[in-house]
Amino acid sequence: MRIATWNINSVRLRMGLVERFIDEAEPDIICLQETKTVNETFPAEAFAAKGYKHQHILGMKSYNGVAIVSRQPLTEMGSQNWQGREDCRHVFATTSNGTEIHCMYVPAGGDIPDPKANPKFAHKLGFLDECAAWWKAKQDKKPKIILGDFNVAPLENDVWSHKQMLDVVSHTPVEVEKLMAWQKAHQWYDAVRHFTPPEEKLYSWWSYRAADWELSNRGRRLDHIWITPDLAPSLKKATILREARGWAPKPSDHVPVYIDLK
């Protein structure tokens, strides 16, 4: 089973690229973030035409928005609000083999890495704290996958320059600490790093602001797939589809990340 996550940065604008990804990777389940549309205008028919007839969509106007689309039936579909806001950042569903899948979009946190000066950074830190507490309290034995745009690059080689990124939102020590606390709270296992040693650079996002993203290669690993330990023996492969950053005509700044589970 192939399960993918992709921050698509407007699913309506980029449905053509999603179809290309489907044709090339043939994922069984696709989890999207930043769909940026209300449910009524989500391209549900286009996904169904590609075989993804089972859909759990949670969108709002202009911002955020998450979705799980699947070729196999989904049950127990739900969503969760965080930090007292209804801003469409978390949906979940259960697959036919009883695995719970959680698709999440963590707040980016603005530019200034100071929670007193920047309410968006304070919101992000509170969000990460709440995630740790929520997952610590949810100690059932169901196999689970949590994936999405977590907007934090935790390891030194999850960014192009650890030293130059220490004061940049997405790689500050306080964010990394809170992301790791959340990971520990539910014994989440990093399914993507499993196949790449920590000494090796690994990115899933490249800024639009670089003149040449590929040449400068100043990436960050913001998109993650974590699994519960019981699923680790089934983990066969993880892929970050770097080439999708160059897809025409208008690529997302994030690329698809997916794992294969037996």
Place this chain on the structure above:
DNA sequence: ATGGTTGTTTAACAA
């Protein structure tokens, strides 16, 4: 130290 781009929606905001 600064500015660089994109998407939604149409001037400002978020990323």
